[in-house]
Amino acid sequence: MISRKMASIDTARFCPQCGKSSLTRSSNKQFTCSECDFTYFHNPAAAVMVALSYEDELLVAIRGRNPGLGLWDLPGGFVDPNESLEQAVIREI
Ligand SMILES: [Zn+2]
Structure with a gap:
């Protein structure tokens, strides 16, 4: 980890x-x-993304803002200062 x-x-x-x-x-x-x-x-521009799968399915989100408003996306986002990658994934999910 x-x-x-x-x-x-x-x-x-x-x-x-x-x-x-x-x-x-x-x-x-x-x-x-x-x-x-x-x-x-x-x-900072560091970002995280997670691919959550269960059996033969993959969790896909629909973007709530631009760029790409309404398009499919994998969950994730930017990492805040003094935040670990794991903390960022949890917050974004
Ligand atoms: Zn100044």
């Missing part, structure tokens, strides 16, 4: 827009610059 968490950026402090050391964390995924009001979203 894989048990890794997404890399943390707890020490990020330099604003990517103005370059000043004024970035502060305002939520688990969001940082705000007190100098220029830039908002940075730490949005």
